[in-house]
Amino acid sequence: MSKELWISNSYAKINLGLNVTERLENGYHTIETGFVFIEWSDRFEVTPANHFELDMGESRIPIDDSNLIVKAIKLLQEEAGLKDQYRIKVTKNIPAGAGLGGGSSNAATTLRMMNKISNLGLNEEDLMKLGKKLGADVPFFIKGKTGLGTGLGTEIEEMDIQPANWIVTVFPDIESSTAEAYQFCEPATPEFSLRNLLLEEEPEEWRYLMTNDLEKAVFPRLHLIGNLKDQFYEFGAEYASMSGSGSSVFGIFQQDFVAINAYESFHNLGFKTNMTRPGFSPDMGIYRKEVD
Template sequence: MSNKLWIAESFGKINLGLHVLERLPTGYHRIETGFAFIEWSDRFEVQEAEAFDLVMKESDIPADGTNLITLAYDAFDTYVGLKTQYRFEVTKNIPAGAGLGGGSSNAALTFRMLNKMEGAGLSDNDMVDLCRDLGADIPFFIHGKPGVGTGIGQEIEHLDIQPDAWIVTIYPGFESSTAEAYRNCEPNPEPDFSIKGVLEEEPIEEWQVLLQNNLEPAVIPRHEMIGNIKDQLVDFGADYAAMSGSGSTVFGIFEQDFVAINAYESFHNLGFQTNLTRPKFKPDHGIYIKD
């Protein structure tokens, strides 16, 4: 059995606007949203083992059959086959139930690491096809590039929309139900502006007026702190502030570094889990070996 230690990072995302266009008979929703990366990440350390084992460090998330890492591992074994079994040790930093895609990002990295470690030779599109049923955000994380998601969020058009500005991301300390957010939202099949058009053509200072998250009216009345944090970010000088996905995390985009750092430090000093992402951030998509 090899002593190789495989290491990689699983990064979170934010939604730059989210239009809920239609409620589908399947229970899903047709949406349009912008996906961008943040520097909030989970660390994976993987070694060969006698049997599959998952250890979730710094987290209350169950390491059982409900965990998306386990589901992705089982899906890979079912559809591709594993020559070897592995032990996954994951240090969780991305808050769960926060609208940051942590679980989907973990599932995508599980597939990518198994593909690499097993020498399976699957393309990104192959992996997307195999894990499509596990989560709508997973294709975005498989490809590792920002872009606009349509359909139920799985159809990704890769675009250079990673903000050339600082992103301050704040987790308010509680989860928000995705199912409840979508159940209580009002789909709008004909929004005034397309998210793709706004992100490609309009400066960041115009986003607060043009870019909307249609889930905010369904979530903020039930969780007033989300709205309060959004308002505070604007007061701190954010050019754009919004809830990410179905919540509960809120982020602000700042073109000036000292304004962003002041907002980050203020929320951090209040005890919130807070992240600061650099302009034009590109996640490290690499998988590395430590002998």
């Protein structure tokens, strides 16, 4: 007898610029940043089950209450009436602790898939409200559209800012502590409007105008990340930056053969490396199959 199998992809993001504008009394920070997608994704396969089961495919990834997928399931059970049970198998490709939003993306994919499969009837706004309880980046991944993130990063102004350039992303296999990155950064009023930079300036100008404020807090402690950024410029990137609080670094390239050379060079050095096509748009679909 056949049974349902539901499939979807969970995509990573990078930050185009990241301005830390204020440190709040509760310890959080207000930011502004450009969220765009890269072609680095995890694959979700969901089947009905007698009890909830999570298979991350890697023993070093916890599957307890610290996992954002588990947190998303429990949140839906408590606040949206989720009663059905499923087995969720995740093929992990996005590195953990990389500043690429892999955990947040997984949480968003879980919310979207469970809402559709179990007919919970939640709209996008409902899902985004739930997502905010799981992490600052989660609403962006639920929306599935590029945009400017402000406030705590949860307010997303939809903007067409996906670069019409090749993006090469490198994970140096070290973890950068988000808490420490924000602890050691100095909030400031941005010199230039990030919105204007992303909408009006070409990527070759970003190098001189756009910053990730967390780099100053991270590079002195983790030299390899700063070295990777320098290496991108040596390989001919028009713009390079750390993504989020690290540790991944990306470069933006105008020409495909220059991007391919950078990709192959980092890959041959043993780094996990990804290349994203110009104007990439993620497939956020949830697909159903019948399996034996």
